Amino acid sequence: LKSIAVMTSGGDSPGMNACARAVVRTALYEGVEVWGINNGYHGLLDEDMFKMERKDVGDIIQRGGTFLGTARCKRWEKPEGRMQGYKNLVDRGIQGLVVIGGDGSLRGASLLSKETGIPIVGLPGTIDNDVWGSDYTIGCDTAANTIIDAINKLRDTASAHRRCIVLEVMGHRCGWLAMTAGIAGGAEYILVPEEEYDLDAICADMAKAYKAGKRYILVVVAEGAGSGQEIGKYIAEHTNIDTRVSVLGHIQRGGSPTVIDRVKASQLGEQAALAIISGLSDIVFGFNKGHVVSINLHDAVNNKKTLDPEYAHLARVLF
Numbered sequence: 001l002k003s004i005a006v007m008t009s010g011g012d013s014p015g016m017n018a019c020a021r022a023v024v025r026t027a028l029y030e031g032v033e034v035w036g037i038n039n040g041y042h043g044l045l046d047e048d049m050f051k052m053e054r055k056d057v058g059d060i061i062q063r064g065g066t067f068l069g070t071a072r073c074k075r076w077e078k079p080e081g082r083m084q085g086y087k088n089l090v091d092r093g094i095q096g097l098v099v100i101g102g103d104g105s106l107r108g109a110s111l112l113s114k115e116t117g118i119p120i121v122g123l124p125g126t127i128d129n130d131v132w133g134s135d136y137t138i139g140c141d142t143a144a145n146t147i148i149d150a151i152n153k154l155r156d157t158a159s160a161h162r163r164c165i166v167l168e169v170m171g172h173r174c175g176w177l178a179m180t181a182g183i184a185g186g187a188e189y190i191l192v193p194e195e196e197y198d199l200d201a202i203c204a205d206m207a208k209a210y211k212a213g214k215r216y217i218l219v220v221v222a223e224g225a226g227s228g229q230e231i232g233k234y235i236a237e238h239t240n241i242d243t244r245v246s247v248l249g250h251i252q253r254g255g256s257p258t259v260i261d262r263v264k265a266s267q268l269g270e271q272a273a274l275a276i277i278s279g280l281s282d283i284v285f286g287f288n289k290g291h292v293v294s295i296n297l298h299d300a301v302n303n304k305k306t307l308d309p310e311y312a313h314l315a316r317v318l319f
């Protein structure tokens with residue numbers, strides 16, 4: 001192809017900038033025109049896009065968020081919206097699109113490709129690490145590091161007061177963030193949507209541990225596994241332990257990306273640009289056991305990722 005476009009869509013994630021930068025610079029290196037679309041599918045519908053130069057992606061690799069802007073777009077859910085988006089691309093001579101985003105954004109890309117046949121390459125950009133077929137999504141490492149920073153701080157105050165602290169973290173319907181950050185932060189209990197849990201048994205366990213002299217307890221709850229507030233209330237009511245709740249919220253989405261997120265995002269961006277330029281379509285690039293792999297776009301959005309059961313086992317052993 002001779003002209004492509006790139007956008008970020010859905011919830012922003014640290015490393016999206018590094019990824020878009022790699023797409024743009026690879027395309028320009030290959031002598032291909034590249035457009036940036038602002039604010040995800042919104043920008044595509046509102047014709048908010050511009051031809052990019054190398055300098056447009058300078059000084060962004062270290063920044064969180066996405067310099068292109070992002071959005072969750074209702075209009076894109078309708079076939080008329082997608083046809084309009086297609087027309088706006090064709091009018092500018094844009095022959096292929098790279099979409100950096102999570103599950104919902106890749107689903108939107110999959111529909112556009114099915115309905116119009118325009119070449120699409122997706123890249124998994126979300127802190128949730130919930131895209132099927134890839135071990136990794138752009139931003140999950142930075143977010144997990146943000147969570148362990150919070151856990152370290154909560155541990156100090158929990159220990160000082162002999163409290164239980166419940167920390168609710170993001171992840172949508174996926175427990176990867178809670179599980180990996182919980183393991184790395186040494187949490188006593190990690191509640192994820194993929195694993196059943198028995199709150200009464202946990203409370204009984206906690207009360208026993210306290211009686212035996214335990215100073216504090218940290219519970220990490222994935223938002224998909226329940227409400228931190230409700231779980232904290234239940235623990236307070238069913239044990240004699242002074243309990244507090246923290247909901248980490250959107251802090252998890254921001255911040256300067258880690259080395260892992262910057263490098264992996266750059267690798268994915270390069271592969272996506274090369275693939276779309278060569279006319280490939282309907283693929284998502286991700287990682288499998290440390291290597292870049294391509295996944296069928298429709299498979300990626302139609303399958304549900306599972307959490308490695310080894311994590312849950314490890315969390316139980318290390319408790």
Ligand code: F6P
Nearest residue numbers: 011102126127128170171172253
């Ligand atoms: O998908 C990323 C994510 O941060 C989820 O973890 C969370 O459930 C959701 O987005 C929050 O979305 P919003 O920023 O629209 O409130």
